[in-house]
Amino acid sequence: MAQEHTNVETLFANNMKTTSLSTKQQSVLQASLTLFAQKGYENTSTADIAKLAHVSEGTVFKHFKTKDGLLQAILQPFIQDIFPKVAGEFLVSLTNNTFDDFSSFLRFVVHDRMTYAMDNRQEMKIFITEMVKNPTILKNLTSELGALLQNGVDSLFDVYKQRGQLVDWDAMRIIRIVSGVIVGYLIPNIIMSDKPLDVDQTTTEVCEFLLEGLQPR
Amino acid sequence: MAQEHTNVETLFANNMKTTSLSTKQQSVLQASLTLFAQKGYENTSTADIAKLAHVSEGTVFKHFKTKDGLLQAILQPFIQDIFPKVAGEFLVSLTNNTFDDFSSFLRFVVHDRMTYAMDNRQEMKIFITEMVKNPTILKNLTSELGALLQNGVDSLFDVYKQRGQLVDWDAMRIIRIVSGVIVGYLIPNIIMSDKPLDVDQTTTEVCEFLLEGLQPR
Amino acid sequence: MAQEHTNVETLFANNMKTTSLSTKQQSVLQASLTLFAQKGYENTSTADIAKLAHVSEGTVFKHFKTKDGLLQAILQPFIQDIFPKVAGEFLVSLTNNTFDDFSSFLRFVVHDRMTYAMDNRQEMKIFITEMVKNPTILKNLTSELGALLQNGVDSLFDVYKQRGQLVDWDAMRIIRIVSGVIVGYLIPNIIMSDKPLDVDQTTTEVCEFLLEGLQPR
């Protein structure tokens, strides 16, 4: 089962071409991404960004207007475009691929999301930090993502529920548990970004446990 | 089964008396706690703290020397005293109370830790934010807490394993799963601190799932 | 005997052009020079400098980074460039001009150095103050200047010693005495900068005495 996970960086590149960002502006965005992830938003000065992007201080503001505009330029595609798009893509690939049983389905889901998170560590770190600081983002995301998932996932789950491979719980409760366990495993790894994490092994470990709890007796 | 959970605020108050902090200094600490949790460390100015504490700017620095000193004064007892102490206390109360079965044991653990976290939301929020910014804290804490737990918990788990109520996995794996699920449930609640969370109901929900996965068939 | 003494202010101007300091930055430097000389380094605030230079507070730090950087920008050319350059120039003009006798030679030396000092009072005053505060400067300068002079002066003195116009003492001893007397005359005048000092008359007075002590009987 070939799985083409979506890298945010690639989508970024596309986005940049779409909005026709000049080379300099692209390097400004890239520098911001690096520094925000490394030192945090508040501890990064626009002068730092200019230096790393090999660009004048004025150029930093030419396109993105303010420092916050720069942050939004990084976060917004995450929230408005990429996240839902990825989620949609994900759902599509989910519905297209017919899994033999819930076990295969779960393995795919866990492995895919973990790979996605590990591939976009930098952005994720900024995202998490900003979420902690500004919970509104989380709220919006939760509701937006929730609505998107609820519609698509319900029917997906029903298949396995009918086959007796999945416990008959509310779809959101199942999602919360699965994502909770995944998040519990991932967060330390995203934050302490030196450690690499073996996605395959972790997937096996996580699934073994989840299956126990999610399969009806 | 009476359960006296430990509130960090209470320990703070004791700490303050021990180090004999003046009334004004206590209100400085309290103001810092509030503002750091509300707006984050970097977005809180020492002038803000002084104003909220009804104190002059100089007073903020008289005792705590630097703004970072203020942060440390909030975090350090968390890391060096309270966390291990709480963990120790927790283990003692665990060994003293004899639980009828693993189910009761798990309910107690989950309920107790959730209550603790919800009672100390403010400090927790600051703690989480700083952990994201400075992962070294997380590393230290993980190893320190890990060592502490490994010693005491192994024997505790053995009882239930022998009775056939607990799956025969590595103790650390069990802990990681349990805390992972708890964290997964809690973090959104701590961050979006307006929402209250029904500890009793959440405990039931979490335990129901965990027991499925952790009890051998 | 034409004597072209070197004015530090002129060299400053050249330096400024070399490092292409903007007009505003030049006035910052000029204001610092004036105020440091007038009120001393510690008693001059960067706000004072900004006000006198008709410049914003930020501009003071844009180029010179710190207040100490400003001091160094004033002192460094003195130590690293101008002093040795002047000393070198001085030696060259000394060897080029053939003096009829030791008396003429001494008159030239005393007059030239006194004029130089009086022309650069402001810088000298800052220099002296900083030297008192930080003796390391003096040590470095002494050794650096000492090495420079020893080499060149020995041969110059030999001429007059052979003619029987100069006492056969160690060159450094002679220099220490001559400069000691000059310094003894000058320091009060540099410090109390309102008093003008008649260089010609003082030269006569100083030389009359020095000649008595330095000519063999």
Added chain:
Amino acid sequence: MAQEHTNVETLFANNMKTTSLSTKQQSVLQASLTLFAQKGYENTSTADIAKLAHVSEGTVFKHFKTKDGLLQAILQPFIQDIFPKVAGEFLVSLTNNTFDDFSSFLRFVVHDRMTYAMDNRQEMKIFITEMVKNPTILKNLTSELGALLQNGVDSLFDVYKQRGQLVDWDAMRIIRIVSGVIVGYLIPNIIMSDKPLDVDQTTTEVCEFLLEGLQPR
């Protein structure tokens, strides 16, 4: 010829007893003396003084009112009491001791003043620094000391002038030259206070030169 030079520290102690300074206040004064000499007046905080004196911050101000009061308490006896007193004492000891010739007289003077300066390095260093910063002190001192010396010294010099051992110059000119040479030798040693200076040898060296210039041919 026994020579009892006057140590400022001794006079300080007497002064303290006279004005009945408490033990704590004495240590405050001593700490100020040490720190002002070491780091300069502006770079010494009253908290530093309190710490070194093992005294509370309030105590520093109890007697001396302001930080400047502390400086004056150190400098004033130098200017108003000790300097003139020492000068007077010096003149008395000069008139009491009958010297065989001008050479002996000069040796005594040079040796005595050099010893005095070296024995009171700390106070001298503060004195010099403050003089550079605030030239008024120098002006006052010069005139005060000038008047004092002129009266007493004229007659002293006359003796040697009549004997043909001293050139017939204005007394002030002779004093300026002698003190100029002494100062030229001493200042580097006072500022770079680690170097000890051999008073005896320096006296010989200085006198040898001065005698050449000051004895009539």
Added chain:
DNA sequence: TATGAATGAGCTTTCATTCAT
């Protein structure tokens, strides 16, 4: 008399942002 917590004005420095070139 001695203490030391409290004060608040003032200091140096940073930084997002603007604008003439």
Added chain:
DNA sequence: CATGAATGAAAGCTCATTCAT
């Protein structure tokens, strides 16, 4: 479009001085 000098508000911090105990 890009530049970088200039800006000025605001930050963290220091320190001489006061005053209730």
